[in-house]
Amino acid sequence: MDNLSLRLKDVSEAGAYRLGCRLDELYAAVAEAGCVLFEIDLAEIEGKEKFIAVMAQAVCVPDWFGSNWDALADTLSDLSWQPACGYVLLLRNDNGTLGMAAEDHNMAMEIFADTIAFWKSQDKPFWIFFC
Template sequence: MSAQELGALLADASQNGAYFIDVRDREGLEEIARGLGFAVAAIDFAGCDGRDEVLERFAAALRFPEWFGGNWDALADCLGDLSWWPADGYLLLLDHAGAWRVSEPFDFATLLEILNDAAMSWSAQRLPFWALVPLSAAALDEVLEPG
């Protein structure tokens, strides 16, 4: 897919959601999103040992307001608001999430559900919102063809 086609895809709010991508595509997608005027946040999951740490990293990367409660509901509330961070769209990059995804599958599934719910909410407002999980080719194959 060309850069122009990727830009059109990212700008299409009807396609909002949380997606797994090949880590080799990460930089290009970030560059395209920035070119579209998107707010971009990288949340580094390296070394995460639990949900609380994931929530702290989200809060820091997205500069959540002081009222952030540090739980899944508060994350959903903040991702559905983002009034403190106005932009033409949003791109969240969940870097190095592979190990945490494997060690905490229930919490990871909860996080994806929250991200997809936020994406659908933003889609209704016609504002692009993407959460991308860059994975190695081998890990991506496992996700796409489990078992």
């Protein structure tokens, strides 16, 4: 197993990072590590509603999803319909705002931080890569 796939299994290192490798290297490492990859293209995101909708689609949310921040937080801290040894969220075409106003960007980043911390408490890595 290569270094990246080993690192993806390391709960202590999991977090949010700027992607430091080629996409094909990440795809291969995620597959080798046995993680589930959620990939989102932020190029067309304009606002909170579109961001939440695209996130929901990427993680294949269940029917109960409420299309709001609380539902997104709950969903990312469950993922029982996507069993895996770890999770990788790849956010492509990030311009530093996730396509949202500052307040909404801050809320999304707070949810991401809480999600990473939750999965660490479950001894599962949750990675977020921006590119």
